[in-house]
Amino acid sequence: MTKPRVLISDKMDPNAARIFEERGCDVDVITGETPEQLIARIGDYDGLAIRSSTKVTKAVLDAATNLKVIGRAGIGVDNVDIPYASAKGVVVMNTPFGNSITTAEHAIALMFALARQIPDANAQTQAGLWPKSGFMGVELTNKTLGLIGAGNIGSIVASRALGLRMKVIAYDPFLTEDRAVEMGVEKVDLDTLLSRADFVTLHTPLTDETRNILSRERLEGAKKGIRIINCARGGLIDEAALKDCLESGQVAGAALDVFETEPPAKDHPLFGAPNFICTPHLGASTTEAQVNVALQVAEQLADYLVNGGVTNALNVPSLSAEEAPKLRPYMALAEKLGSLVGQLAHGNLTHISIEREGAAAELNGKPITAAVLAGFMRRYSDTVNMVNAPFLAKERGLDVSEIRHEREGAFNTLIRVTVETAQGPRSVAGTLFGNDAPRLVEIFGIGIEAELAGHMLYIVNDDKPGFIGRIGTLLGASGINIGTFNLGRREAGGEAVLLLSLDEALTPEVIAEAEKVEGVKTVKALAF
Incomplete structure (x- = not known):
């Protein structure tokens, strides 16, 4: 039997190649190629393991005549044309949880840096000055941290902040009272959070609902002297308004790891603003995180190519070969219904019921339920899929009922x-x-x-x-x-x-x- 062939086209931990080989795949590591070189080569491979550099475009997918699966070592898949990959029958996977701890720790690090003005103090000291009296920081102990988004990364930040003896409040449309108690945080609305928080960290995807969630109006109406940290997505903050609020003192400091446009222009208005810190999208940049996502993507792709197992797929659910043809149209219907009710029903939604009757009642209900949840939660998370949707729903405290009518x-x-x-x-x-x-x-x-x-x-x-x-x-x-x-x-x-x-x-x-x-x-x- 011919072994599946896998191409690793971006720099990745060397152990990823070892895992592919140990699990029965032939693997080539060829990085840094031009799009034309990748197009000429990709037709020989069953699997493609990437990070952010490789762009999997329509042209690449058209040339990938044998490709069965693409695996992204990391969360974001903006560099993959997922709809076209689906049309070509190519499974797209990511590793949504490999960077969670690293990103949370970076947010905490930036919070410390803001509180003690560490970058400016370092720069002036290394310039030969001794500005001891020019820097008066604040303690984190007994301060209030406001989380905008209380999912996987937000919950890790909360646990670290509680260890620092901070009080943590959280705004998240999907956070239940029970989950808030479990996390040790107080659930509040967004306006309340901004009026009470000394520090704010953002942990939400960029959607139509969250774009500029920290608008000029909200920044100007927030507690005076608030400090803001964003390691999530660019576009969540009105950057021009943030500059004005930093200059006026309404916002005492801001630290961004992400920008609306990356890389930002050299004359970006925030550069040089008072008490502003930025890093070049380093949230996932630790040795441990890069090893974790590389190993995970190798395990997932090898399992799919050798055994048919599907994990963390963004465009297909977990299915056996026998069930797939019959269930696929039902899952398409279920995902659309979940997306529709998720887009139209607002507020703190704590219970969802999925009922099946007639022919649908005779089928395996798990993929149908997973498809509903994937559609329902997509507006709240850009990493949700039919595989991890049930887990994410449980983590958020969503009560799910499945009802089968004869x-x-x-x-x-x-x-x-x-x-x-x-x-x-x-x-x-x-x-x-x-x-x-x-x-x-x-x-x-x-x-x-x-x-x-x-x-x-x-x-x-x-x-x-x-x-x-x-x-x-x-x-x-x-x-x-x-x-x-x-x-x-x-x-x-x-x-x-x-x-x-x-x-x-x-x-x-x-x-x-x-x-x-x-x-x-x-x-x-x-x-x-």
Whole structure:
């Protein structure tokens, strides 16, 4: 039997190659190649192990005629065209937890550096000065640390801060009271956190919901003298506003390991700002972390190529070869329903229910549940996938119910996803057309038939004449083409739902105009 061939195309711990060989793979370590060289070579390999340097583009994937799996030693996979890899049948894996401790420790290190102004003191001392009286720091003991994001890395930072005798408060839409008690932190809303915290660390992915979460308004309304640390993602902080707040003294100090654009321009406005510290995206840069992610990616790829095991895959769930063909369309439906309810239902969601009836009730429910959770949690985490979604849900304290109905309903097969909100239960339901085409058939108690794909616009409105024309006119005037137009209502003249598929994403300006249209109650841009 021919051994699977693996290419390691980025610099990685040498033990990764050893693991591939020990587990039955032939491995070549060829780093630093140009895109053209990689394209010429990749057709010979079954597996590709990368870090951040290799760009796996459509051209590379088209040339990768034998490629079965790509493994990223680390979290971010911005350098991989995942949708195209999925279309080509290539599994994409990452190692989402290998850098957690290292990134958390870097945040703590930057917090110490801010508190004692260590970089400036070092620079002046080495310049021949002795500025002892010019630096007056603050203690961390008894200070309040505010966590924005209390997932895996945030929880590690919390435990270290508690060891320093700090008080820790946390804002996270997915943090439950029980999980907060377990972590030893106080759960608060974002405005409360910013009004009370002496130090703030960010541990959240960059999404439409979190972009500029520390906006000018929030920075200016925060506790005077607050100190801010970001080792998560660039774009979470309004950098221009941060500069102004540092200069005014509203923010006493800031330490960034990440920037909105990397590398930042040499004349970046924050450079030279008072009490500003920065590092060149070093959150994962420790010997231990690089060894961990290299070993993990080698183990995962070898297990997949030799045994068919799937771990930390971003585009496929854990499945046996026999189950996969039958379950795949159901999982596509489940992920879309989970994503839909996750995008529409807000607040502290602590319970989710997945119901299956008809043909869906006869299938293995675990991959379906994992697909729902992956879709549901994607807006809160950029490392979630169908493999680790159940673990992450449990870690966050999300109560998951799986219900199987033997009854036959109006549809041959049906999946319903329900979350408990402050306003009561909210559910969406879908079916398969032709046993392979996912369709939404109900949203929050209103019957509607729609395909969930691409850019969409969700509107709740009063069912009155002329409304559809007003929305169509607005979109047309904005140069936005409508793909499909789907309607539903509770009763004539009552509450109605409009779900549109669009050829392009909506701008905030268009959404703001839609909110002003007569009869509109709710407007939400969706993406699938």
